[in-house]
Amino acid sequence: MQTLLDNCFDFAQTDTALGPLDGRYRSHVAALTNYLSEPALNRSRLLVEVEWLIFLAENRVLKGVAPFSEEEKRYLRSLIENFGEAEVAELKQIEAETKHDVKAVEYFLQERLRRAGDVLGETALPRYLAAVHIFCTxxxxxxxxxxxxxxxxxxxxxxxxxxxxxxxxxxxxxxxxxxxxxxxxxxxxxxxxxxxxxxxxxxxxxxxxxxxxxxxxxxxxxxxxxxxxxxxxxxxxxxxxxxxxxxxxxxxxxxxxxxxxxxxxxxxxxxxxxxxxxxxxxxxxxxxxxxxxxxxxxxxxxxxxxxxxxxxxxxxxxxxxxxxxxxxxxxxxxxxxxxxxxxxxxxxxxxxxxxxxxxxxxxxxxxxxxxxxxxxxxxxxxxxxxNQVMADDLDRNWEVLGEAVQQVMRVEGLAGTPGMDNPYERLKELTRDSKVDETAMRKFVLSLGLSEEAQARLVALTPQTYIGYAPELATGKLLEN
The missing domain is CATH 1.20.200.10 (Fumarase/aspartase (Central domain))
Incomplete structure (x- = not known):
């Protein structure tokens, strides 16, 4: 079978993407190519080289390199703005000769300084080739x-x-x-x-x-x-x-x-x-x-x-x-x-x-x-x-109220209500490895001898209402206070 594939059309001779980000999913990630692709990296390199040249001139760091005119600065910065497919191809060709990506950008910019007179007329830019990439590794x-x-x-x-x-x-x-x-x-x-x-x-x-x-x-x-x-x-x-x-x-x-x-x-x-x-x-x-x-x-x-x-x-x-x-x-x-x-x-x-x-x-x-x-x-x-699926699931699991009943019993016991001993063990016996329905849970609560107020609170409790501050947490209201 491999021999059959070897005789098929050669995708290596096309621009077919090897990876999924540049192939199947390109439309979803294409915006990143403006910042992190190889052409984008070279455009950013060019930006740094151009801005460094302008910066040195404006700060009069180099003797003989005076600040550029507004027209000259616009010309230099237009190299970045107009950096497109033709420039990408040209830079690729230069790099094929230099075997060095940053050096290729340096030569690209120097060539644009040489041509500056074709666009600007009288300009000193062609005299500043040596200032390109100066002091930079x-x-x-x-x-x-x-x-x-x-x-x-x-x-x-x-x-x-x-x-x-x-x-x-x-x-x-x-x-x-x-x-x-x-x-x-x-x-x-x-x-x-x-x-x-x-x-x-x-x-x-x-x-x-x-x-x-x-x-x-x-x-x-x-x-x-x-x-x-x-x-x-x-x-x-x-x-x-x-x-x-x-x-x-x-x-x-x-x-x-x-x-x-x-x-x-x-x-x-x-x-x-x-x-x-x-x-x-x-x-x-x-x-x-x-x-x-x-x-x-x-x-x-x-x-x-x-x-x-x-x-x-x-x-x-x-x-x-x-x-x-x-x-x-x-x-x-x-x-x-x-x-x-x-x-x-x-x-x-x-x-x-x-x-x-x-x-x-x-x-x-x-x-x-x-x-x-x-x-x-x-x-x-x-x-x-x-909503209904979740409501039905809650109705099948009344045993989850065991935690609430246990804690109320603890509080009641500390307040002096008799008969509140061993709340965890008693709820464990009721709920562990068994399903508890509404009737069984309420019967258990009524058998405990809780205070009237606590008993009423637990009898009214359902799995649907046993949600604490969840609504306030969901809307952020609790976090505002």
Missing amino acids: SEDINNLAYGIGIKGAVEKVWLPRAKKLVDQLGALAAQAAEVPMLAHTHGQPATPVTLGKEMAVFAYRLNRQILRIENAEYLGKINGATGTWAAHKVAVPGANWPRLAKSFVEHLGLSWNPLTTQIESHDWQSELYSDLARANRIMHNLATDCWSYISMGYFHQNLAAQGSTGSSTMPHKVNPIRFENAEANLEISCALLETLAQTLVTSRLQRDLTDSSTQRNIGVAIGHSLLALYNLSGGLGGLDVA
Whole structure:
């Protein structure tokens, strides 16, 4: 059979995607390519090179390089704005000759300086070829370019999608705030909650991680071959290079890292990826819980909203594919994010190149998380709350009131009511390994000799009303007080 496949059409000669993010699921993650793809990385590199050139000129750091005119600055910045398919192809061709990606960007920009007169007429830009990439090692450009790209991907793409999911959870929590539901601790019937309160738990957990990610620090450095500004100080001893570096990094919207080896240490990346992975795990918990609630009948899948065929052979089924897809993609994303977090913080001595290959997988790691967010959001949007199923389940489990009866007996005993001895053991005898219906539970309560007020309270209690502050927790009202 392998021989048959060997004689088939050769997909390797086409642009067919190898991975699912660039193939089957591209439409759901395409926005990340503006920040974390190879062309986007080169565009960010070009931005850093251009802004560094403008910055040096405006600060009169280099003798003979005066501040550029507004027209010249517009021309230089237009190189980033107009960086498209033609420029990507040209840069790829240059890199094929240089065998060095950052050097290719340097040569690309120098060529644009040579051509500046064709656009601007009289200009000094062609005389400044030597100023391009001056005082920079490749990592000076790379760390800043990655910082810009990662920040954009997280803030402009991942966070809005994550916040949408939290909003959906909040809306579902409010909708089902007072819908009682049998809880299951260790898979066994337990003290009732409301469905809304359980959704609010996930909204609260995710929102905490979102706040951490919103406050992430994106560090950058521009300090030369081993982090000392050695060549800078020798070539232009009168400049305050640390202060200039800080100003430039902050100009790019990043936080300055003053103390590095040749590379920016990537500690901030490790912190960010750990936070993203933790958010992923919470979403994974949401996916598995929603899957379980569907299997229990607590959620009904709206076939029209899901847009799902269901099973390929069993027409009665609607598979919870959105939640299963999210679960799988979150596991892949976590594996990659954890690898990034663990490996990027280590670089041998002043520099090794392992981070170069590792960082190229950042987009893949965040992409799988983004795809999971898409599926979780779609999955939640296709769920209807099965109130009656949950009500019927509660009616079958009156024994869950045993906890309430036991605690009331303890309180009564402490208050001096006689006959309240061994409440746990007595409820255990009534409820352990047996189903207790409404009649049996109320008969037991009436036999205890409770105070009139306590007895009335327990007789009125049902599994549907034994929900504590769950409605207030679901709507956030309890947290406001």
